[in-house]
Amino acid sequence: MADSKKNRAKNTKDAASSSTVSKNKNAKPTKEDLRSKKLDAIKQKLERQRQEEERLRKEAEEEERRFQEEQRKLEEQKRIEAEKREHRKKKEKERRQRLKDEGKLLTEKEKENRRRAVELAQARGLDLQSMRNNAKKTTYTKLKKKPQAQQQQSRPSFSTEGEKSESPTVEEKAKEEVEEVNSDEEKGWEDLAAELEEIEKQGMIDNVTNNWEEETVQEEEEEVIDDTEVKGEISPSPSTSGDAAAHEPSDKSSSLKASEDQLTEEDKRRLIEEAKVRIAIQQQKLEAPATERVLRSGVICVMGHVDTGKTKILDKLRNTNVQSREAGGITQQIGATNVPRENIIHATSMCDYFKPEDLKMPGLLIIDTPGHESFSNMRIRGSSLCDFAILVVDIMHGIEEQTKESIEILLKRRTPFVVALNKIDRLYQWENYPDICVKEALSKQKDVTMKDFKERFKAVVQDFAMMNLNVELFYKNENPTEYISMVPTSAHSGDGMGDLLAFMCKEMQRRLYKRLTFSEELKASVMEVKEIVGLGTSLDVILVNGRIREGDTIVLAGQEGPIVTTVRGVLMPAPMSELRVKGNYTHLKEVVGSCGVKIIARDLEKALAGFPLYVATDLAERLYYSEEVTHGLKSALTSISVSPVGVYVVASTLGSLESLLTFLRKSNIPYSGISIGTVHKKDVMKASIMVERDNKYAVILAFDVRVDKDAEKMAAEVGVTIFTANIIYHLEASMNEYMENILQENRKKHADQAVFPVKLRILPDMVFNKRAPIVVGVHIEAGLLREGTPICVPSKNNIVLGRITSIENNHKAVSEARTGQEVCIRIDPIEGEAPKAFRRHFDHTDMLVSKISRESIDVVKEFYRGDLNKEDWKLVMELKKMLAII
Structure with missing residues (x-):
């Protein structure tokens, strides 16, 4: 009993304490509590701000310290570079002064004299490279110098006994020229070979001296750039460079590529400018004196209308049959033929006015061009390189369309030409005399034949007069500058072929003697790009001047930019054979202009024909020619887009x-x-x-x-x-x-969707049926009226009357009618719509038009554009506004 009382008392006490705790929890915080909490939050926030400010201050100090350290390092680096530059400047001045004291620092005039001496020796045909390699270079050894007399006695000779006996005059002449240039001291060819080394060294010294302020600190890059510049300034002779390139074509190409990669844009631009100046000077030097001129082969271009006999004329000259082997007997590619001097003399043997000794040229290079309309690009390409042209005119037809185009091309390019009045064998009762000159052949013809010839000749003269050109027979032409000469020919029988060749050779040597002078300045053009089985893509090149060797680095135009490649092979067709016809080619190490050759090289798949071909001897020329090609490509590539x-x-x-x-x-x-x-x-x-x-x-x-x-x-x-x-x-x-x-x-x-524009006026007296179907007579004001055209009335809210199902003109059914005609039409209502009646829905004062739409206009534009003329399209624009079509 007592224990139970104690337990109850304990429980009562616990319940009282728990109720007190719950009351305390539910009690609201006092103002003091809130104030203290707020103060604590503010203190915490201020502490965080202080810490953040401290962190930012430390970061700013660290950044400032790092910046000052970098500035100090940069200033130190600049100071070091300035010291190096000053040291280099001092060093170069000392070197220049030392060279001046030793007498090795040459003026521009002295350097030019030495270059002229070297070039003169090269022009005389002396191989200075081999002379330099065989010479004892005592100047560069560490041995004690011998007395001058002893040196002259021990000096070796570069030419053998046989060589001296064979060409003593050439060596003596070369020595005289060198002595004229360098009058201060007498030099043998051994000294001249040693001078090459000196010139190269001097060129390097000059480049270093002149460009010391622009050089970078890296000495290796300096050596690469300077060596490139020396190669550009003192390029090897044609024979030397060609032989070296032939031995190592791949190494040459790869070295040029490596050198280009190491150059900056500024260096490239400098090299291009140097090459430009050097090439211009070289072109002036390559002009031969009038007394030493050697003629090259003349380049002839054969032009004219299709089927006038251009290829047949060449076949007669070559004694070949190219024309019959061409597809359809039509020339569709440019061809070139090398005609040697012997063949020209043989072909002109019947011409008494042309002697073999009169022929100074080594031969002719004849270019055959297509005559069809689509091949105008080839005619322009063929005429761009020719010295003289043969304009073939059919005496039976006179001047035709492509003949006019060819005349315009020749006049625009100021190319002299002769007219071959071909197919005289088709004259009435013509008798063949191929073994005599054409003047005598004409005199032996019958009167009726001569009458036919004079009439047709007069018609051709009138055709040329319509183009403001004067023409005359070549043996009657006393004023070749005012009158164009005409040579009657027959490619079928051979009449007049000798006269044509003789006249061309005489005229070219008389009027173009300076232009025909051979020059080492390269002038070549790519005529065709072809794919040959076993050889890959090849180039048909017309070489007018200069020379091309196996191993040369060539620069030409391509679809994606300049193509730089190395010549792997030079193929020459047999004399009197066509370049474009497959046959036996002669593999040559070198070719000299003028001639047509086939060049084998890599990366020619995208080469473009019709552009010049260049040969680069060093990196500077390669960069310059690539830039020239790029400019020419910009306009050409747009036509192949x-x-x-x-x-x-x-x-x-x-x-x-x-x-x-x-x-x-x-x-x-x-x-x-x-x-x-x-x-x-x-x-x-x-x-x-x-x-x-x-x-x-x-x-x-x-x-x-x-x-x-x-x-x-x-x-x-x-x-x-x-x-x-x-x-x-x-x-x-x-x-x-x-x-x-x-x-x-x-x-x-799309026939149902096509609606043609038309505007009709109803004839009041020609209303035959007023309703379903409507049959009325109309006058076509404008446009094209066809069956199936929907008709509406714009003045009556564009109400649609129906479709035209038939058209009659003079009681005959027709499918269409044009502006100005008066016809009778039948208009049937459109299925599903209420029929319209005359006078109820419209009358003769209303204009009827076709119900066109946006869809019908698009269909007509795409599939029926050729059926509408200019006035019809104007009517379409008018109806679009009238019917509110967007």
Whole structure:
């Protein structure tokens, strides 16, 4: 009992204490408590701010200390560089003063005299490089110097006994010239060879001395740049550089590449400017004196209309048959033929007025150009390099379209030319006399033949007069500057061919003697880019002047920029053979202009024809010529730009490709890709993109190329059409036929959507039926009226009367009528709409027009554009405003 009472008391006490705690918990904090909490929060915030400020202050101090340290280091570095620069300046001044005291510091005039002496020796044909290699270079050894008399006695001779006996005059002349230049001291050719070393050393010293302020601290870079500059200033002789390049073509190319990578843009620009000045000076020096001029082969270009006999004339001169082997007998590529002097003498033997001794040129280089319209780019390319031109005119047809274009090209380029009045064998009762001159052959013809000749000749003279040109027969022409000479010829029988050659040679030697002088200055142009089985892509090059060697570094134009490569092979066709015809080639180490050659090299797949070809002897010239090529490419590449949508074009040469692209541009056919060579699977894959974009352009045009079997199989699977042809006009006809079929299919498909613009005025006395159908006579004010055209009345809120179902003109049914005609039309109501009646919905005072729409205008633009003339399109614009079409 007592324990239970104690427990109850204990429980009561616990309950009281718990209730007190709960009351304390539920009690609100006092103001003092809140104030103290707030003060604590403020103190904590201030402490955090103080700590943050302290951290920022320390960081600022650290940053300031680091900045001052960097400034101190930078100033120290500048001071060191200034000391080095001052030391280098002092060193260069001391070196210059030492050279001046030793007599090795030459003036510009003295250096120029030495260069002239070296160049003169090179021009005399003396190999100074071998002389320098064989000489005892006592100047560079550490042995004691011998007395001057002893040195002269021990001085070796560079030429053997045989050489002295063979060419003593050349050596004596060269010595005399050198003595004139350097009159201070007499020198032998051994001294001259030693001078080369001195000049090179002097050139390096001068470059270092003149550019010491621009040099960087790195001595290795200085040596690379200075060595490059010396190579640019003192380039080896043509024979020496060619031999060295022939032995190590790959090393030369790689070294040039490595040197270019180490140069800055400023260095490159400096080298380009130096090369520009050096090349200009070199061109002036290469002009031979009038007394020492040696003529090169003259370059002849044969131009004229298609089928006038251009290639046949060359076949007669060469005794070949190239024309019959060409596809369709049509020239579609530029060709070149080397004609030796012996052949010219033989071909002109019947001309008494032209003797063999009168021929000073070593031969002729004749360029044959295509005459078709699409090949205008090749005619321009062929005429750009020629010295003289043969304009072939068919006496039976006179001046034709491409003949006029050729005359304009020749007059624009100021190229002298002679007119070959070809096909005289077609004159009435013409008798062939190929073994006598054409003047005598004409005198032996019958009267009726001469009458026919005079009439046709007079017609040709009138054709030239229409172009403000005077012409006369070559043997009657007493004023060649005012009158263009004409030589009657027959490429079939050979009449007049000798006279043509003789006249050209005489005129070229009389009027172009200075231009025909051979010069070492390179002038060459890429005529064609071809792919040869076994050799890869090659260049057909017309070399007018200068020389090209195996191993030379050449710079030419490419589709993606300048191409720098090394000549791996130089192939020369046989004399009197066509360059473009496959045959036996002679592999040569060197060729001299003028001639047509084939060059084999790497990376020629994207080379462009029609641009000049340069030979670079050092890095500076390579940079300069690359810049020249880049400028020429900017305008040329725009003509080969492709479209996102279009056909794919493949051709055997770039010239043929350009001609095909010219045709496509005239026909408004876009092209999305181009290629040269065989059609492969990759070409089909590129063309197959058009299957999704625009199916009608999923076409490959392959001109004069082979189609790979795998590519042909793949094209059939993916839906690509391939057109192949060896004649460009056959390919054009196939493409035109294909595009016409596509157009006709689309026209049939969209015939219901096509609405042509027309404006009609109702004839009041010609209303035959007023309602369903409406039959009235109308006068066509403007536009084109066709069956199926919906008709509306703009003055009555564009109410639609129906469609024209028939048209009659003079009681005859017609499908269409044009502006100014008066016809009877039948208008049937549109299905599903209430019929309209005359006088209720419209009358004769209302103008009727076709109900065009935005969709119908787009369809007409795409598929019927050629059916509308300029006035019709003006009416379309008028109806758009009238019917509120956007």
